Amino acid sequence: MMWYQDGRLMNRDGSRLELYRTAFVGEFGLGAVEIGGQHDFQIIKEGVFGIHVEVRNPTANVSMMYPIYSGMAYVSARYTGATPKITTERSRFGDVFAFNNLVQISKGVWSVSTGFHHLSPQSAQLRIYLLDADLGFVDDSFQLELGCERSCLLLNRPLTGWVRAARVLAPRDVETLDLHAPAIPVGWDLQMEDQGHVRYKFEVAGGNSSLPKLLHWAYAHHQKMLQHENTTKMAKGLSSSQAPTKGHMAGVLGNEWLLKAQFFNETNKLDFLPVMPALSAERQARLIEETKATLQELKRTWRQSMFKSDFYFSGKGFQKVGMVCLLAEKLLSSQELELCTRWLARGFECILYKSKHPDDRSSRCVICSPRIASHKSHGSGVGLAGCDAGWIIIRRSNKAGAPGGLFYDKDWGGLPSRVGYNPTWHSKPVLHCMLADFGNSCYNDHHYHFGYFVVSAAILAKLKPSWTKNADFVNFVDGLIRDTSNPSSEDPYFPRFRHFDWFDLHSWSRGLAPNPEGKDEESTSEEMNLHYGIHLWGKETGRRSMQQLGATMLAMATATVQEFFLMAEGNPHHPADYARNRAPGMLLQNKAHYATYFGKHFEYIHGIQMIPLSPALTLARTRKFNQQEWSEILCNLPLSSTDSWTSILLTGNLAMIDPQAAFDRLEEMHPQSMDDGLTKAYALYWTSAQPAKEGNWSCSHPFFHGPRVCAAGEYRGEAQCHKCPAGTWNNRTNQTSHTACSACEAGRYSSQVGLTSKEACQPCPSGTWSTSGAVELDACIPCKRERPGGPCQIARTPSTTEASSYFRTSNSSAERSPKSVLEQTGMSSDSRTVIHVMMVAALLWSAAGALTSCYRLLTPAA
Numbered sequence: 098m099m100w101y102q103d104g105r106l107m108n109r110d111g112s113r114l115e116l117y118r119t120a121f122v123g124e125f126g127l128g129a130v131e132i133g134g135q136h137d138f139q140i141i142k143e144g145v146f147g148i149h150v151e152v153r154n155p156t157a158n159v160s161m162m163y164p165i166y167s168g169m170a171y172v173s174a175r176y177t178g179a180t181p182k183i184t185t186e187r188s189r190f191g192d193v194f195a196f197n198n199l200v201q202i203s204k205g206v207w208s209v210s211t212g213f214h215h216l217s218p219q220s221a222q223l224r225i226y227l228l229d230a231d232l233g234f235v236d237d238s239f240q241l242e243l244g245c246e247r248s249c250l251l252l253n254r255p256l257t258g259w260v261r262a263a264r265v266l267a268p269r270d271v272e273t274l275d276l277h278a279p280a281i282p283v284g285w286d287l288q289m290e291d292q293g294h295v296r297y298k299f300e301v302a303g304g305n306s307s308l309p310k311l312l313h314w315a316y317a318h319h320q321k322m323l324q325h326e327n328t329t330k331m332a333k334g335l336s337s338s339q340a341p342t343k344g345h346m347a348g349v350l351g352n353e354w355l356l357k358a359q360f361f362n363e364t365n366k367l368d369f370l371p372v373m374p375a376l377s378a379e380r381q382a383r384l385i386e387e388t389k390a391t392l393q394e395l396k397r398t399w400r401q402s403m404f405k406s407d408f409y410f411s412g413k414g415f416q417k418v419g420m421v422c423l424l425a426e427k428l429l430s431s432q433e434l435e436l437c438t439r440w441l442a443r444g445f446e447c448i449l450y451k452s453k454h455p456d457d458r459s460s461r462c463v464i465c466s467p468r469i470a471s472h473k474s475h476g477s478g479v480g481l482a483g484c485d486a487g488w489i490i491i492r493r494s495n496k497a498g499a500p501g502g503l504f505y506d507k508d509w510g511g512l513p514s515r516v517g518y519n520p521t522w523h524s525k526p527v528l529h530c531m532l533a534d535f536g537n538s539c540y541n542d543h544h545y546h547f548g549y550f551v552v553s554a555a556i557l558a559k560l561k562p563s564w565t566k567n568a569d570f571v572n573f574v575d576g577l578i579r580d581t582s583n584p585s586s587e588d589p590y591f592p593r594f595r596h597f598d599w600f601d602l603h604s605w606s607r608g609l610a611p612n613p614e615g616k617d618e619e620s621t622s623e624e625m626n627l628h629y630g631i632h633l634w635g636k637e638t639g640r641r642s643m644q645q646l647g648a649t650m651l652a653m654a655t656a657t658v659q660e661f662f663l664m665a666e667g668n669p670h671h672p673a674d675y676a677r678n679r680a681p682g683m684l685l686q687n688k689a690h691y692a693t694y695f696g697k698h699f700e701y702i703h704g705i706q707m708i709p710l711s712p713a714l715t716l717a718r719t720r721k722f723n724q725q726e727w728s729e730i731l732c733n734l735p736l737s738s739t740d741s742w743t744s745i746l747l748t749g750n751l752a753m754i755d756p757q758a759a760f761d762r763l764e765e766m767h768p769q770s771m772d773d774g775l776t777k778a779y780a781l782y783w784t785s786a787q788p789a790k791e792g793n794w795s796c797s798h799p800f801f802h803g804p805r806v807c808a809a810g811e812y813r814g815e816a817q818c819h820k821c822p823a824g825t826w827n828n829r830t831n832q833t834s835h836t837a838c839s840a841c842e843a844g845r846y847s848s849q850v851g852l853t854s855k856e857a858c859q860p861c862p863s864g865t866w867s868t869s870g871a872v873e874l875d876a877c878i879p880c881k882r883e884r885p886g887g888p889c890q891i892a893r894t895p896s897t898t899e900a901s902s903y904f905r906t907s908n909s910s911a912e913r914s915p916k917s918v919l920e921q922t923g924m925s926s927d928s929r930t931v932i933h934v935m936m937v938a939a940l941l942w943s944a945a946g947a948l949t950s951c952y953r954l955l956t957p958a959a
Contacts, residue, residue: 131179132160150163160179162177181252193212199241227258230257281302315348341687343601345669370427395421408514413773444499447499511580545626603658628654629651727750821852826838841858862877
């Protein structure tokens with residue numbers, strides 16, 4: 098389901114999709130006669146890749162267990178003494194029932210098709226498998242039958258064993274599906290190996306090595322990373338499966354997968370600053386000058402940069418100061434480096450103190466200002482404590498300043514921000530959990546927020562190695578990593594990999610609050626910053642396993658970002674008109690939306706994929722992609738020198754394809770117009786470190802501001818609205834496919850395009866007929882020229898629907914009765930009487946046939 102952008106807004110391009118999503122249609126549900134909605138479920142097993150859910154009826158002593166895993170090729174349920182009942186959200190429409198064409202293929206194997214659903218006009222072909230407790234197909238004493246007036250499937254007896262169901266996408270798929278149905282995943286573990294290798298180890302029910310290999314779906318990036326050992330191979334001949342927002346998946350056969358992170362060799366070597374080529378003396382002097390100026394400015398503002406009321410903006414300030422310290426190490430004197438490092442250290446002292454003493458209202462963590470004559474030495478919030486000589490407090494930490502620290506949450510095993518909680522004595526302790534600090538207190542965005550602190554801590558450990566001996570400091574940083582990316586299943590305090598999805602191979606932003614479209618990811622660059630920080634932190638603290646973890650996660654995420662998020666020309670995983678956005682905006686499990694949670698401006702959508710600047714960013718953002726994004730979209734934006742987003746777009750894109758042009762435009766910007774996580778000094782340094790321009794690029798035409806929607810009688814194709822062709826009509830707006838144009842019904846025609854109702858199709862002249870979709874008057878054939886048994890020969894007795902179409906042959910749009918049509922043919926009254934009798938007889942014969950068919954369908958096979 099696709100929605101195009103609103104061309105009436107100044108920054109929207111009507112030729113591109115704003116969002117697309119997949120409608121959910123419950124093709125089938127595995128249930129039981131004895132178990133209903135009143136019975137609660139339990140999560141009885143949880144892992145990195147999935148869960149086991151159990152539903153039990155204690156009165157009847159029966160239960161069902163569902164093993165649910167990412168990428169599973171079948172839906173499975175283990176029954177213990179329960180009678181399987183399979184339902185569907187589809188329904189009856191005319192002669193098509195909710196379930197149709199139930200056929201037993203062999204022992205324990207059935208085929209069935211589903212019925213009508215307004216969101217999915219095509220029926221689904223299903224394969225149903227019944228297996229006993231030993232994973233063999235059940236014998237013929239088990240019979241699956243149509244029930245509930247053909248709206249469900251019922252087994253004729255209770256089952257202790259398994260029911261599995263799979264969607265058949267093409268007839269050739271059944272051979273593979275049938276062969277691998279007994280291999281049921283009931284466990285799945287992750288093993289991190291050296292040099293960027295990751296191993297998936299599947300556990301199958303029964304643990305029987307004689308069973309066929311497990312069939313499982315793989316995304317496109319899996320297929321590129323998969324190391325084809327003797328244990329793994331692609332399922333040849335199996336149709337690919339369309340995932341909601343990540344393209345087509347392919348079947349893989351094997352109980353183990355070994356993946357090799359594509360970019361591990363690059364991520365494993367990343368350092369704190371981008372590698373700088375040889376610079377001219379003039380450029381070197383300019384960088385030194387700007388770094389000195391930035392340091393002077395930070396003497397006044399470092400606290401304002403680092404001490405914000407929430408973790409996100411404080412984290413950006415920490416890394417901003419940390420990057421200046423790295424520049425000071427490279428370009429300035431040891432005294433200037435010491436000054437900057439002291440600011441970074443005091444920032445961590447403050448945040449550690451606030452985490453331990455959240456209710457302390459002393460002036461330990463404050464924002465200071467230079468003393469001026471008008472300031473008094475007394476009064477609310479004014480004093481010297483906590484500030485450098487000659488400075489005074491202007492805000493206390495209980496109202497602003499450093500974030501309020503972190504809780505350890507016993508329920509979810511994590512470190513949520515205190516900012517989103519009221520004091521413990523408050524009657525509603527989590528009143529604004531979702532509103533404060535971007536929902537950090539509800540576990541939103543931890544991998545964004547904490548990444549800034551991890552990188553900053555690694556910088557401090559590099560510049561002041563003695564800090565690695567500070568147990569509180571190390572434990573605090575380790576806690577941030579354990580909260581987001583804990584690799585250990587033996588850690589009793591934190592779950593494994595809260596945010597990183599080891600199947601999708603990237604993180605999800607959403608915390609505890611549910612969303613019907615699934616979890617989402619917005620800022621891939623901030624996610625990569627966390628992995629990059631773990632790599633640096635492990636390196637600086639001498640823990641190779643942690644460094645390898647960060648480098649591996651960063652390599653996996655980089656491959657995923659290139660595959661699904663940064664959409665270069667020819668991206669096969671999204672609709673073409675969505676891929677032309679280049680940046681994804683918000684990518685959810687079931688929806689892609691070219692927007693952000695804080696606005697729809699193009700600067701936001703693209704810029705949020707560029708912050709913060711780190712060497713990790715250059716791995717994901719290729720020159721080819723940057724050039725397409727810049728020349729097609731970004732170069733047409735205003736890019737005001739006073740807009741902080743301009744500094745992001747210039748450094749995060751233009752600098753990588755035309756560093757001199759970016760440098761010149763950055764020079765025009767005032768330091769205070771930079772993003773709040775970026776200094777002009779680092780922006781100029783970053784730009785100077787980028788490879789020289791290759792070839793030429795040009796700015797494309799400004800955006801095409803298309804219509805808001807395509808009108809009735811039209812459909813959208815690529816960037817344009819097209820009228821429905823002759824012989825068709827459409828009464829709905831904003832349709833995105835020619836299939837929305839319905840054919841003129843039989844007995845009507847139209848040579849005009851763009852009709853908006855079926856009544857607009859002209860009726861055939863009296864005494865003539867036509868097939869549906871007729872486009873010319875000549876298509877209306879006189880009854881005397883019709884083929885034998887045609888609609889004018891009423892004895893054919895069409896169905897009710899057909900009759901209503903065939904009888905619309907007068908100049909009036911109203912339907913005529915069978916009598917009036919017979920009179921038009923010039924038949925005698927006796928002939929009409931005979932015809933009437935024949936019509937009644939035919940209707941009775943049809944009804945008898947239908948009853949016989951129903952009886953056969955509802956009667957179990959012998």
